[in-house]
Amino acid sequence: MATRKALRDKYQRISAKLTELYGTPKWRPRYAPVDELVDCILSQSTTDANRDRAFAALKARFPNWESVRDAPTEAVIEAIRPAGLANQKAPRIQKALRYITRERGSITLDFLAEMDTAAAKAWLTAIDGVGPKTAAIVLCFAFGKPAFPVDTHVHRVSQRLGLIGEKTSAEAAHAELEAIIPPEDYYPAHLNLIAHGRTLCQARKPLCERCPLTDECRYFQAQQRASRHAKPKLAEEDSNL
Ligand code: SF4
Numbered sequence: 001m002a003t004r005k006a007l008r009d010k011y012q013r014i015s016a017k018l019t020e021l022y023g024t025p026k027w028r029p030r031y032a033p034v035d036e037l038v039d040c041i042l043s044q045s046t047t048d049a050n051r052d053r054a055f056a057a058l059k060a061r062f063p064n065w066e067s068v069r070d071a072p073t074e075a076v077i078e079a080i081r082p083a084g085l086a087n088q089k090a091p092r093i094q095k096a097l098r099y100i101t102r103e104r105g106s107i108t109l110d111f112l113a114e115m116d117t118a119a120a121k122a123w124l125t126a127i128d129g130v131g132p133k134t135a136a137i138v139l140c141f142a143f144g145k146p147a148f149p150v151d152t153h154v155h156r157v158s159q160r161l162g163l164i165g166e167k168t169s170a171e172a173a174h175a176e177l178e179a180i181i182p183p184e185d186y187y188p189a190h191l192n193l194i195a196h197g198r199t200l201c202q203a204r205k206p207l208c209e210r211c212p213l214t215d216e217c218r219y220f221q222a223q224q225r226a227s228r229h230a231k232p233k234l235a236e237e238d239s240n241l
Pocket of ligand 1: 157160161200201202206207208209211212213214217218219220
């Protein structure tokens with residue numbers, strides 16, 4: 001098991017290569033905090049394109065979040081159907097909006113700016129259906145706070161590279177990666193690991209032959225060892241023919 005110092009050093013070497021490949025994304029807020037929260041709920045188990053279509057449809061159909069909160073659930077389901085799992089996501093969105101209203105008197109998350117990151121995370125994850133990924137996305141993307149979101153790409157790439165344990169769940173990976181990535185790197189590291197997962201380290205067939213991270217990659221090295229062990233066996237079988 002690598003020490004935390006070894007993992008931090010490894011992250012630095014990986015980060016330098018990812019920066020060469022994908023640059024240094026600069027933080028800028030994308031959506032207002034409540035929009036970010038709703039967008040993130042819509043993104044669960046779907047593509048970015050379908051999430052975007054559903055988010056745009058929701059904004060086009062309802063003038064504000066109060067009207068989404070108070071609408072018949074069927075109308076919200078109808079609007080967000082392109083995102084898939086609309087029957088689950090619509091009540092989840094409405095419940096979150098009701099929770100915020102109950103706790104704060106109106107639908108705003110702006111007050112999180114004044115909280116420290118741990119307290120803001122705790123506040124968000126108290127909302128039913130909001131886990132560590134959604135909380136980290138809202139805090140990192142909308143507020144520029146030091147929270148590191150782990151989506152499916154970040155989880156897969158970090159696991160293959162050996163930045164997290166082979167069996168670490170996506171949920172547990174939040175704390176493991178936050179412990180080895182410097183907080184000022186959370187935003188660019190998140191985006192560059194996603195870029196790598198989309199372009200080279202794809203889920204089904206990673207394009208290792210084009211990847212500059214083979215020296216750092218636990219998955220690649222395990223594959224190499226497996227193929228070295230497989231070759232003598234084949235040679236033996238050939239000689240028996
Ligand atoms: S070497 Fe292969 S598995 Fe490892 S990070 Fe690169 S593409 Fe992914």
